[in-house]
Amino acid sequence: MKLDEINNKLTKLAFERTIPFCYGCYIDCPEGRCKECGTDDLMRHLPGVGVEYGTDWVIESIVSVEVEPIDTEEIFEQMIDESYGEEIQIGFIKSNVSCAIKALDPIAWDIAKTEYIDGLIQDEQIVEIDGENYWIHDLEGLS
Numbered sequence: 508m509k510l511d512e513i514n515n516k517l518t519k520l521a522f523e524r525t526i527p528f529c530y531g532c533y534i535d536c537p538e539g540r541c542k543e544c545g546t547d548d549l550m551r552h553l554p555g556v557g558v559e560y561g562t563d564w565v566i567e568s569i570v571s572v573e574v575e576p577i578d579t580e581e582i583f584e585q586m587i588d589e590s591y592g593e594e595i596q597i598g599f600i601k602s603n604v605s606c607a608i609k610a611l612d613p614i615a616w617d618i619a620k621t622e623y624i625d626g627l628i629q630d631e632q633i634v635e636i637d638g639e640n641y642w643i644h645d646l647e648g649l650s
C-alpha cells in the first residue's frame with residue numbers, strides 16, 4: 508500500500524473505533540448530532556482512552572498499542588552485515604562489520620543510519636507516527 512492509502516485506512520479505522528461525543532453535554536452521540544443540544548460540532552470518544560477533537564490522536568493511540576515500532580538500530584545493523592559480510596578481521600581480532608564501524612566511528616554510523624532510515628521513509632516503506640517508526644506493511648494489517 509502507498510502512504511496515502513495507509514493514511515486513509517488509519518483515518519477510517521479511527522472513525523470506526525470512536526463514537527461522536529458532545530463535550531458540552533458530555534454524552535456519546537452515535538447519530539452524529541447531539542440529541543440534547545443539537546450540535547454537530549462533536550469530538551471523538553475512544554472508549555477507555557479519552558475524548559478529543561480530530562483523529563490523529565486516535566491513530567497514534569491505536570498504532571502505539573497494536574503495532575510494534577521498528578528498532579532502527581537493529582534493521583540498520585542487519586543491512587550492513589548483509590551488505591558487507593558478517594565478519595571481518597582487523598589484525599588479530601574478528602568482529603562483525605556493524606560492531607567494528609560503531610566502535611571505530613560512532614558518528615559516521617549514526618549519520619549513515621539516519622540516511623538509511625530517511626531513505627526507507629522516502630520510499631514509503633516506513634512511516635513515522637508520534638516519534639516512532641513503523642513498517643507500512645505492519646500498518647496494513649490493522650483492522
Ligand SMILES: [Zn+2]
Pocket residue numbers: 529530531532533541542543544545546
Ligand atoms: Zn450536546
